[in-house]
Amino acid sequence: MTLFKARNIQKRFGARVVLENISLSVEEGTVHGIMGPNGAGKTTCFHVLTGFYPPDDGRITFEGHDITGRKPHQIARLGISRSFQIMNLFDDTVVIENVILALPDFRALSFNVTRNVFDDITLVDRALEVLDRVGLADRAWQKAASLSYGNRRALEIAVALAADPRIVFLDEPTSGLGAEATLRLMELIRNLREAYTIVIIEHDMRFLFELADTISVIHWGQVIAEDTPAALRANKWVARSALGDVA
Incomplete structure (x- = not known):
């Protein structure tokens, strides 16, 4: 089809x-x-x-x-989701937060500067599932900036997949x-x-x-x-x- x-x-x-x-x-x-x-x-x-x-x-x-x-x-x-030739990641936070911020369920909560993105265990579990798909679940709590270039590419793909x-x-x-x-x-x-x-x-x-x-x-x-x-x-x-x- x-x-x-x-x-x-x-x-x-x-x-x-x-x-x-x-x-x-x-x-x-x-x-x-x-x-x-x-x-x-x-x-x-x-x-x-x-x-x-x-x-x-x-x-x-x-x-x-x-x-x-x-x-x-x-x-x-x-x-429809996409990645970018020039990577678009939040380097000053941990790997999993990049994915949580892209989840539809998180976006539906609306932006709130006082909200801790790790408060909702359902969102954390969903983000870990996405990271597991790209082989980064074991690096979920590392700083995004610490990843190798290849793993940063994988993280960007994970961010694209987070949108389901x-x-x-x-x-x-x-x-x-x-x-x-x-x-x-x-x-x-x-x-x-x-x-x-x-x-x-x-x-x-x-x-x-x-x-x-x-x-x-x-x-x-x-x-x-x-x-x-x-x-x-x-x-x-x-x-x-x-x-x-x-x-």
């Missing part, structure tokens, strides 16, 4: 056309990759799909409902990671795919080809191909682009 769909998305910044005609479909229960050379428009596409930029034209649907132009917080409430989403968008999750941490992240995403639909924009093409069921290739502001990794290796448009060597 198609869970998320974009059709004929266009985005301009002044006279510059960044996205000319983007269409892609994400099937439920899959890992869907978005790749392309630098300047192809994939980051702008990611921001449009997750509500950070409104499209100038086109339509985006989630579970068959039109979400075109909705704000990020409105999209998040529907069950149906679909998770990951923005360049391997950025800044070494080989060993990249392998750990790959195993984490393999485990998460059992419970979530995942969309990954990624510069590490080998990482993406290992994980994705389907990949959308963006070039010149358009999707020039959308297929399985195996099929893309034989695609003439991919072969002629700068991605050919990787594929």
Whole structure:
């Protein structure tokens, strides 16, 4: 079943056309990759799909409902969550508090500067469950700033999962990671795919080809191909682009 769909998305910044005609479909229960050379428009596409930029034209649907132009917080409430290429964590507090603050049940209580986030054991238990999913339960009470870079990436994914989403968008999750941490992240995403639909924009093409069921290739502001990794290796448009060597 198609869970998320974009059709004929266009985005301009002044006279510059960044996205000319983007269409892609994400099937439920899959890992869907978005790749392309630098300047192809994939980051702008990611921001449009997750509500950070409104499209100038086109339509985006989630579970068959039109979400075109909705704000990020409105999209998040529907069950769409995302991470960021530049990590967005609270370093001056402990790991588990980053997750508690992102839980819907905590947000429903409204912000209260006098409230201790650890007062509600139900919230603590739920946050520990999320951290366990990403392999960080044993580091729950450490300072977030003390985590290794790879574990900080895992924590950011945990924050995205805390919203209890149906679909998770990951923005360049391997950025800044070494080989060993990249392998750990790959195993984490393999485990998460059992419970979530995942969309990954990624510069590490080998990482993406290992994980994705389907990949959308963006070039010149358009999707020039959308297929399985195996099929893309034989695609003439991919072969002629700068991605050919990787594929």
